[in-house]
Amino acid sequence: MMLLQYPAWLRPEVIPGLPFRWYSIMYLVALLITYLLVIRQVKKQRLDSNSDDVLTMLIWIMIAALLVARIFATTVYDPTGKYLRRPWLIFWPFDANMNFTGFQGMSYFGGLLGAVAGMLLWARKYKKNILLWGDVIVHAFPLGYTFGRLGNFINGELYGRITASPLGMIFPAARRVSVKDPLAGRIIEQLEFPVSPDQVAVNLPRHPSQLYEALGEGIILWLLLWFVVRPRKPFHGFSVAVYLIGYGTARFIIEFFRELDPGFDFYTPLNLSLGQLFSLASVLGGTALMAVLYFRYKRRPKVETFDS
8 A cells, every 4th residue: 555654753852852842843933933024014014113022012922822722722622621620730731640741732713812812912001003913913923823733743633534535644643443434444445454354443544634734724824915915905904804714714624624623523513513613703703803894994084185
């Protein structure tokens, strides 16, 4: 069988035995890229801010995003109720044997809520235009976000659903699927996948959905915002609305290829995954914001000009 194999040389740890993981480094790379792209906009638009202001804003956003992303992931996405019963574990980076594990589990949608809260607090404290600066951030953020998803790929986590597609990849740590599962049976037959008579579960190829997200929610969305929307946006907040709609749309589509979240091996009402429901909320929120800002923009008093 010619199947794509997860690269054997990839390891979550930068140096084995030390608590430095590529996923954490990817967060730093994302922050650096976002910072550089924001600084470029500040200089080009001649905004009344300097590099210290930008760094302060990003720190506010990052801290709020990480806090809420972690809380969201350990409450909304944890059907066992473990963290609700023992909330101190939400920010406890060790396992039962006191081995350092870091904070495994972050929610993008929780991070989005946290980022908005951090942005609002920063804008209010420093008397900044929240819509103007929101646009500046979303012009830069998707490119940084790309590296977050690459970090997920390096961790071998958030892999997609089983598939017979040529893009399917064998992830060593993926959840094994019962050979009695109807879809698994069809894939095993189609791929002529070797299964021993006494084998009850098998590790089948899966969509590398982390890479799909890095491309769709990261690179493509960034190209749209940076090269198409940024030079032509008619009013402040327009880019924020486009981002919410664009991200929600891309995530909704990619959710069809992504594995259901652990503990949520079912579909919600309307036959949608939990991520798709949040994606729809993002699209609806962006559409509502676009409508409100558009009508406010159209109702602005026009400045009359006269020929001399």
